[in-house]
Amino acid sequence: MTQQGSLPDSAIAQQIDLTGRPASHRRRWLWFAGLTVLGLVLAAVAFMSTRPADRASFKTAEVKRGELTIRVTATGQLQPVTQVDVGTEVSGTIQAVEVDFNDRVKQGQVLARLDPDQSQAKERQSAAALELAKAQVDEAQATVNETANKLRRTTDLMGRRLASPEELDTASAAAERAAAALAVARAKVDQAQAQLDADRRTLHKTTIRSPIDGIVLKRDVEPGQTVAASLQTPVLFTLAENLTQMELKVAVDEADVGQVNEGQKAIFTVDAYPARTFPATITQVRFAPETVNGVVTFGALLAVDNVDLSLRPGMTATAEILVHEEDDLLLVPNTALRFTPPQARSEQAGPNLLGMLLPRPPRSPKRQPEAGARTGKSGRVWILRDGEPTAVEIKTGLTDGVVTQVLGDGLAPGVQVLVDVERAGRKS
Known part of the structure; x- marks a missing residue:
């Protein structure tokens, strides 16, 4: 029988576990067990970490x-030592093209011809104008001779009091005018001669000739094509003077340019001959920088022998420049x-x-x-x-x-x- 105010049996059961121990004792035991397990794990990890590694x-x-050889790598393109663009100073229609790609040409050899009809007409017109000017000189010379004789007779008559002073003045003025007219006529001859020379040069330029001995790299003209040289000289041909001697222009990184100097030896390769190396020599390291996408490089030129003509302009090359070599x-x-x-x-x-x-x-x-x-x-x-x-x-x-x-x-x-x-x- 229960008394009023006492705890019910269920509440008392919650305070005491099945073993008869209070719940607080059971929690302490669980904490102790957990710490023990953690310690064992840490000890195992420490043991494993301090074990000698596998043999x-x-x-x-x-x-x-x-020997230590230090090389600087740079890439660039092959180009002729001398390359000339040939154009025309005369407008007109291309009448004939005398050369093609890869043709060898000599200095003065005809490359192309423009229709000369218009230039020939101007040359004939200038020649006629020159002849007219020369005839005017002859006419002026005759007038000079005539007025000079008249002045001489008037002067003689004036000495014998057979001519008045007014007649003498008139004769003198006529002689002076005749001399001036002769000078003008002679100047017109010079002017006509200059125009004729200019028209002859224009006619000569209708024949386009090679300025150098070399090889035709490009031909940008066809027969019948109209060229206009009024604003800018159109380029018709590109010639290379000598492909047996070429140069390689490479871009040297700014971090390496301090090690690169004229006279240093180099070797390079091209994609066309991946198993072959070509020798070269540094001939110039330029001071002017070249910046592309924020990357600063400096141009260097390398002299290249191309006796067998295996290398061609525009080929991409990768060069290794020998900047230091030391033994022992x-x-x-x-x-x-x-x-x-x-x-x-x-x-x-x-x-x-x-x-x-x-x-x-x-x-x-x-x-x-x-x-x-x-x-x-x-x-x-x-x-x-x-x-x-x-x-x-x-x-x-x-x-x-x-x-x-x-x-x-x-x-x-x-x-x-x-x-x-x-x-x-x-x-x-």
């Missing part, structure tokens, strides 16, 4: 003394400078899960020296000592992107440096 064998490369240097492969053993990487990452979870200061990326730079900066390679990878600090010098010069006494020839890792069971 690994390392690939090595030998530190050697040898201590060299280490660049792969060794980039390599870090797995154990060292794991130590850098942290020895356990806690180390991986905790924040670390950012590490600067390892940069490889640019080709050609004598940096003298610090580098690191790894060697095996007692079967364990050991870091060796070195100073780096010149590099060609494949091997790098070692400065100082950090390494010696014959030392094997680590370049890669190969785990047991993995086939190389």
Whole structure:
């Protein structure tokens, strides 16, 4: 029997579990069990992270003394040393075209002819005008002679008091006018002669001739075509003086132009002959920059021998310019400078899960020296000592992107440096 104000049986059951323990004791036991499991997990992770890595064998490369050749790569196009555009200063209709593509021409050889009818008509008109002017000179000369004789007679009569002073003045003025008319007539002869010369030159220009010995690269005209030279001289032919000597114009990156100088040797390839290399020599490095899409380059010209005429204008070429060559240097492969053993990487990452979870200061990326730079900066390679990878600090010098010069006494020839890792069971 229950008393008034006492707890019901269900409420008492909620405070005591089936084992007779209060609920608070059960919660503490669950917390303790969870922490124990977490500790076991962390211990297992720590144990796994500190276990020695799978047995690994390392690939090595030998530190050697040898020659270091540094080249700067640039691309460009082949072009003739001398290229001439041939046009016309005379408007008219093309009557005949005497040459075609690839024809060899001599200086003065006829390339094309314009219809000369109009120019010939002007030349005949000018010749007639010249003859007319010469006739006028003869007429003026006769007038001069006549007035001179009359002046002489009037002067003689004046001396004998048979002519008045007015008659003498009239005769003198007539002689002067005749002399002036003769001068005008002679000037008209010179003018007519100049016009005739100009018309003859125009007639001569209706025959288009080659200004050089060379080869026809382009022909932009056909018989019957009308050309107008009133505003701009139209280009009819493009000639190359000598294709046995060509030049290669390349664009050198602004980061490399300080290493490129006149007289340096180079080799280049073209897509038409991928297995063949051609020699060249730097003849000019231009000061004027060329900017394309924000990229700054400087033009360089290379002299090229093309005796067999295998190279053609406009071909795209990739050149390698020899900017530095030095022998008997201590060299280490660049792969060794980039390599870090797995154990060292794991130590850098942290020895356990806690180390991986905790924040670390950012590490600067390892940069490889640019080709050609004598940096003298610090580098690191790894060697095996007692079967364990050991870091060796070195100073780096010149590099060609494949091997790098070692400065100082950090390494010696014959030392094997680590370049890669190969785990047991993995086939190389």
